[in-house]
Amino acid sequence: MPKKAERLAHKACIACEKWREYFKYNIDQYHMMHTFVLGQQWTDDEEEMLKTFKKVPLVSNKLATMANSLCGEQQQNTPQLQVVPVANCDEQTAKIRELVVKDIMFSTSAHTVYQVAASQAFIGGFSAFCIDTDYVHQKSFELDIVYRHFKDATRCYWDVGAERVNKTDGMHCGYITRMTRVKFREIYGKDL
Numbered sequence: 001m002p003k004k005a006e007r008l009a010h011k012a013c014i015a016c017e018k019w020r021e022y023f024k025y026n027i028d029q030y031h032m033m034h035t036f037v038l039g040q041q042w043t044d045d046e047e048e049m050l051k052t053f054k055k056v057p058l059v060s061n062k063l064a065t066m067a068n069s070l071c072g073e074q075q076q077n078t079p080q081l082q083v084v085p086v087a088n089c090d091e092q093t094a095k096i097r098e099l100v101v102k103d104i105m106f107s108t109s110a111h112t113v114y115q116v117a118a119s120q121a122f123i124g125g126f127s128a129f130c131i132d133t134d135y136v137h138q139k140s141f142e143l144d145i146v147y148r149h150f151k152d153a154t155r156c157y158w159d160v161g162a163e164r165v166n167k168t169d170g171m172h173c174g175y176i177t178r179m180t181r182v183k184f185r186e187i188y189g190k191d192l
Helices: 005-020 024-037 044-052 063-076 091-105 108-124 182-188
Strands: 129-135 141-151 154-159 173-175
Touching: 005 129, 005 154, 005 173, 024 063, 024 108, 044 182, 063 108, 108 129
Parallel strands: none
Antiparallel strands: 129 141, 154 173
């Protein structure tokens, strides 16, 4: 891919680096909060200092329980969508669109994505997920709309100039991923 579209790959790298530089403080806070909430509440230096005074570095983790409680609450209150017909759309078309949207939104993978995104936001302060397409099976040409979550929301980037909270007014976005050379050759071929 990079050799076939060098300009596009270069622009993506620049956009990613700009975002990471712009959002560095929040990314660092995200990782620090995840580390803190999920169990490591003392730094190594603090633990050593406490041990020199013959004190035990106790951990009382009530935040993880609270995050789990919030996730459970969010799971019980899944969002509801309502499609309203506009000027050039009749009510029957709006009803069909509403059924399609609800079918996609309430699929089993969407519930998992909502839970992961909510958990990341409760603990780290922000999260990300994407709506993508995937083939129904390997030999099919039919595509389904699917939700995908990211293991680490800090690996995503957006346009630095985006003003809205959900970044929908940005000109670009993306995510950084790693893959083995074998998988890369399977997908993009050996010529690259």
